[in-house]
Structure formats: C-alpha cells, structure tokens
Amino acid sequence: MSLASEPAQRAWGRLRDAPQIGLAAAIAALFIIFTARQPAFASSFNLFAMGRSLAVDVVVGFSQMVVLATGGMNLSVGAIGVCCVMCSGWLMHSLGLPPPLAFLLALALGATLGGLNGVAIARTGVNSFVATLATANLFSGAMLILTRAVPINRLPPEVSAIGSYRMLGFVSPPLVVALLLGAALFVFFSYSVTGKEMLAAGANPRAAALSGISVDRSIIVSHLLSGLLAGLAGLMVVVRVGAAMPAVGGEDWLLPSFLGPVLGGTALAGGSVAVLGALLGATLVTIIRSGLLVLNIGNFWLQLFLGLFLLAAVLAQRYRGIARARLE
Amino acid sequence: MTAVRRAIGGDWAGLLAVLVLGGVAAAFLSPSFLTEFNIYVMLRSASVAVLVAFSQMIMLAVGQMNLSVGALGGLVAVLFGGMLERLGLPLIIAIPLALLVGVAGGLINGVLTSRTGVNGFIVTLATGSAFTGINLGLTESKPFHGVPREFVALGDSHWDFIPALLWPPLIVAPLLGVFLYHLKAGRWLLAVGGNPSAAQLSGVSADSMVILAHAISGGLSGLAAILAVAQLGAAQPETGAGWLLVSFAGPIIGGASLAGGSVSITGAFLAVLVIALIENVLVLANVDPYWVQFMLGALIMLTVGINRWRAIRAART
Numbered sequence A: 001m002s003l004a005s006e007p008a009q010r011a012w013g014r015l016r017d018a019p020q021i022g023l024a025a026a027i028a029a030l031f032i033i034f035t036a037r038q039p040a041f042a043s044s045f046n047l048f049a050m051g052r053s054l055a056v057d058v059v060v061g062f063s064q065m066v067v068l069a070t071g072g073m074n075l076s077v078g079a080i081g082v083c084c085v086m087c088s089g090w091l092m093h094s095l096g097l098p099p100p101l102a103f104l105l106a107l108a109l110g111a112t113l114g115g116l117n118g119v120a121i122a123r124t125g126v127n128s129f130v131a132t133l134a135t136a137n138l139f140s141g142a143m144l145i146l147t148r149a150v151p152i153n154r155l156p157p158e159v160s161a162i163g164s165y166r167m168l169g170f171v172s173p174p175l176v177v178a179l180l181l182g183a184a185l186f187v188f189f190s191y192s193v194t195g196k197e198m199l200a201a202g203a204n205p206r207a208a209a210l211s212g213i214s215v216d217r218s219i220i221v222s223h224l225l226s227g228l229l230a231g232l233a234g235l236m237v238v239v240r241v242g243a244a245m246p247a248v249g250g251e252d253w254l255l256p257s258f259l260g261p262v263l264g265g266t267a268l269a270g271g272s273v274a275v276l277g278a279l280l281g282a283t284l285v286t287i288i289r290s291g292l293l294v295l296n297i298g299n300f301w302l303q304l305f306l307g308l309f310l311l312a313a314v315l316a317q318r319y320r321g322i323a324r325a326r327l328e
Numbered sequence B: 001m002t003a004v005r006r007a008i009g010g011d012w013a014g015l016l017a018v019l020v021l022g023g024v025a026a027a028f029l030s031p032s033f034l035t036e037f038n039i040y041v042m043l044r045s046a047s048v049a050v051l052v053a054f055s056q057m058i059m060l061a062v063g064q065m066n067l068s069v070g071a072l073g074g075l076v077a078v079l080f081g082g083m084l085e086r087l088g089l090p091l092i093i094a095i096p097l098a099l100l101v102g103v104a105g106g107l108i109n110g111v112l113t114s115r116t117g118v119n120g121f122i123v124t125l126a127t128g129s130a131f132t133g134i135n136l137g138l139t140e141s142k143p144f145h146g147v148p149r150e151f152v153a154l155g156d157s158h159w160d161f162i163p164a165l166l167w168p169p170l171i172v173a174p175l176l177g178v179f180l181y182h183l184k185a186g187r188w189l190l191a192v193g194g195n196p197s198a199a200q201l202s203g204v205s206a207d208s209m210v211i212l213a214h215a216i217s218g219g220l221s222g223l224a225a226i227l228a229v230a231q232l233g234a235a236q237p238e239t240g241a242g243w244l245l246v247s248f249a250g251p252i253i254g255g256a257s258l259a260g261g262s263v264s265i266t267g268a269f270l271a272v273l274v275i276a277l278i279e280n281v282l283v284l285a286n287v288d289p290y291w292v293q294f295m296l297g298a299l300i301m302l303t304v305g306i307n308r309w310r311a312i313r314a315a316r317t
Helices: A006-017 A019-037 A044-069 A077-093 A099-124 A128-147 A157-164 A173-191 A193-203 A205-210 A215-241 A250-263 A275-294 A299-327 B002-008 B013-029 B036-061 B069-085 B091-116 B120-139 B149-156 B164-182 B184-194 B196-201 B206-232 B243-253 B265-284 B290-316
Strands: none
Touching: A019 A275, A044 A077, A044 A173, A044 A193, A044 A215, A044 A250, A044 A275, A077 A099, A077 A128, A077 A215, A077 A250, A099 A128, A099 A215, A099 B290, A128 B243, A128 B290, A157 A173, A157 A215, A173 A193, A173 A215, A173 A275, A193 A205, A193 A215, A205 A215, A250 A275, A250 A299, A250 B120, A275 A299, A299 B091, A299 B120, B013 B265, B036 B069, B036 B164, B036 B184, B036 B206, B036 B243, B036 B265, B069 B091, B069 B120, B069 B206, B069 B243, B091 B120, B091 B206, B149 B164, B149 B206, B164 B184, B164 B206, B164 B265, B184 B196, B184 B206, B196 B206, B243 B265, B243 B290, B265 B290
C-alpha cells in the first residue's frame, strides 16, 4: 500500500520476522485443537495444573537464558535446582525453620553455587560447557551423598497450601511470580547498566573489554543469577509437590532449559535475549506436554516431539538470519 | 630414542602411573580386588565406556561436541534387540544393521550441523531428544529379552581375567590411531579441529570433516550399544542414559584439547580404566555409590584446572 509510511513498513517487517508471532500462533492453534478434541483441556483445573508446571518451565528457561546472554551455557541448572530443593526441605524439616526463611536461604545457596560456576569459568577461562558439566556432577553428587537420596515428605502444611492455592479459580501463585520475574528480567536487560554490559560481553567480549566492561564480572553475575533462578524453579516444584524430592531437576531440566529460550529466539552465540519469547517457548512446551497427556497419546512420544520442535526452531532461526542477511 | 621417549613421555604417562599405583594400593586395601572375577567385571564395564569415550573423542578432535551419544546408543540398542527378538534376524545381519543405524544417526547430526552452521551442541541436544523419543515411543520403556543365547554367552565369556568384550575397544583403538595420524582424512579432520579457517584455506572442506566425524561418532556409539546388550543380556531402553558424563570425562582427562585438533587415544583409554578403577574401589570399600558421580565431576575440574595452569606457565616461559 502506498499509504503505508516507511517506519510502519519497517515495524511490520520486524514484527513478521519476530519468532514470537509464530510461537503465539502455534500456541493458539494447539490450544484450539486440543480443546476441540478434549473439552476438559480448557477446564479451569487443567488450566491451573498447566500454569503450575508452566511456571517451573519458564523459570528454568530464564535460568539458562541469562547465561546464554553472555554467550555461555549452564549444564548445572537441574543440579543447582535439586540442591536448593533438598536444602529447603532440610532447613524446614530438620531445623524447623519457617518456610519463608528456609526458601530465602535455599535461594542464597542457589546463587552461591551459580556464583561458584561463574568464578570457575571466569578464572580458568574454561569452556562453560565442560565447567558446568563437571560442577553439575559435583553438586548432584554432593546432594546425594548428604541426603542419601531420601525424600523429605514432612514439610509444614503452608508449603503445599501455596501450591494448591488458586487465584481467580485457575491462576497458580508461582505462575504470577514467573510472569513478574519475566517483567523484571526485561527491565534488567533493557535498562540496567549491568544487564546491558552482560549483553555487550556476550555479543563481542573483546570489544566489550576494550570499552571498559569487565567481561569476567558479567560472566560471574550471569551465572549467579542463573543459580538463583534455578533455585527458584526448584522451590516452585517443592510447593507443587509438597515435598522435597531428590529426583527433581537434574538432567531432566536440560532440554526444557534450552527449549524455552531457543524457541523464543534467544541467540546461542550470546548478546541477545528474548524474554517474551522464552515465556512463549515454555508455554508451547507445556501445552504440548499437557495436550499429549489429555489426548492419551502417552508421554513416550513427547521427547520426540520436543526434539523435533527444538530442531525446527533452530533451523528457522538460522534461515531467517540467512534470508535477512541476503536482503540487506 | 625419541620415539620411545615420545611413547612414554606423552600426556598419558601420568595416567598410567595413577592406574598402576591405584591398582597396587587397591590390592593392599582389599583382598578381593585382585581376584580374577573382580578384574574381569571391571574390564567388562570399561569396554563399553571406552567406546563411548572414543565416540565423543572423535567429535572433540574436529572441534565439535555430540550430546546425542547416549541417546543414539539407546536407540541402536533397542533396534538391535527388536531385530533379534521381533524379526528373528541372525546376528551376522543384525550387528551390521545396528552399526549402520548408528552411522546413519551420526550422518543426520553431521549434515544438520554443517549445513545449518548451527552450534553442534544444540543440534545434538535436539536430535538426542528425538532419538530417545523414538526409542521410548517404540518400546514404551520395555526391554527386549529375546537376545540369542550365544550372544549373551559371548558377553559373559572371558579368558582368565580378560573379558571377550574388551576386544572391540582393543581393536578400535589402533584403528582410530591409524586413521587420525596416518590417513589423509584423519589428519584433515584434526586440522579442521585445530584451525577451521586455516584448514579451509588449504583446501580441506570443514563441512565434510564434521560430517565424517559425526558418522564415526555414531558408529562408535552404536558399537558401544551392541556391547552393552551383550553385557546386560537384554536390550534395555535406558541404555546410554548415563553416558554423557563418561563420554566427556574419558577424552578430557585423557588429554584432549577442548579447543579441538588434539586428542589422545591412549590417554582416553587409560582415563576410562582409571574411572573404572575408582568406581571399583569405591564399591569394594562399601562407599556410597553417589561418591562416583562426585569424584568424576571433581576429576574433570582438576584436569581442566591443571591444563589451564600448564598453559599459563608455558605462556610465561
């Protein structure tokens, strides 16, 4: 249309290129298909249950996203998560601490373990993949040695009360926390100096260092934040299950942690984050998981679908980049 | 002289010393360590692990990584079991077919990685999930027990303390050595791992080397899976679930460079034996099995730290 001004066209182009639109469309389509096949899918109970597990997936994705921002990766998200789960359980059960204090201390443990990752990577200059693969096994191993893999079931009743509390009939409190966290992360990466420095360090470490940014500090902060978020995701599982289980997290979180951010358009090379995309990516994963369950397709094929989705997202991201490069 | 010194002075001399000293210490600490049966069991579990380590080592050689080593192994194991039980194929056909599945899975990884230029980590994370999904979807987590008796017997057979299953890794190791250091393709593969752009400038196609490495990696994890079936006497869907850590621990502790282009076959082999020794000693000492995981993590960290320290010291002098 000749009437469309150039900025409007450019904005439309940007919108069309954004992976978020495709994701939102896929989410809407799947939601409609699943509800048509099985009306119980949209029941307030199923929405509540989905929201509760979505909150965990979202935060697990954020935990990986903040490290991807600096161009690294964190394979110990699940290991840190389960350490915080067991730590909070031990504090409440054995020391009798009230839940809020126990949760705060568990989060502090998560941040500390993440910080250790960051320091190990920044100090030694080792590939973040290998460093966090090693620490993941250190953390999980230490947790299993200390707890002997025995779950802690007797937690104060308030803990599971948070998990089963429903706002407006179908909204789970952890989901609200996850959404607020998304908003906070968006502000952090868009406006705060530390957040912008992290992105600059991820985009081009040498240039960032030359312009006076401490790349090491950015790496440490990103891992510290990642550990904190992994711990938070673990605590969300504690309130959902009402117990501290040593089987939470671990390698089961590896795929979801990458799925959300990568589906949502966060670049693996570092230097950019897509908070809304990560939220939508996690939503897509949760809908597929719940849909397959409700339709009785069985969980066995779930991993195949998730793998193919991740592959498709990566390929789409890649070819979108090539197409754009050709246009310019 | 220099050849001898190079042979004994390599990075793996330290590992050999650790292995020998550790073995002597274990023999003193526990009388059941040096029994024929114990050594046989230890070497049998190491046989699978050595191939798993080689499968990752070839990827580190070309400067990439493969997160789907275990998932592909699991898929090969159940397809192999299915071929034997459901289709009733003879071993002589089922074994090559299973290896072919491994190579094909590797080729998929290689083509996807090199064609798209996407980080191999994320590609193999995705394909690994897909392989596991196919495995679980087909088997619904139920193992195939209909493995021919002679194959299970082969998995149990041993000559003195040497298990029959140790032969495949003992044959593969020198073959890999010939390939990497004496064949043109192997040297190109290492060259691409060491410096992709320089290799590309001298006319080596980095893409085809990445595809080749993935194909070999897939074939090796397939071979490891076949050995695992022989070892367990059944095709378990969860075969390969715990391979990720050892696949990296073996080559890295064995002296492979994480930047690519340099690996040590003997080093990786010895590192897996050291890991098997540690596991064995912990079991004999009745220590929590969870310590194994902790120790492996610590060992990788230690190796990486030592290498870093050496590099810094070398840069100073």
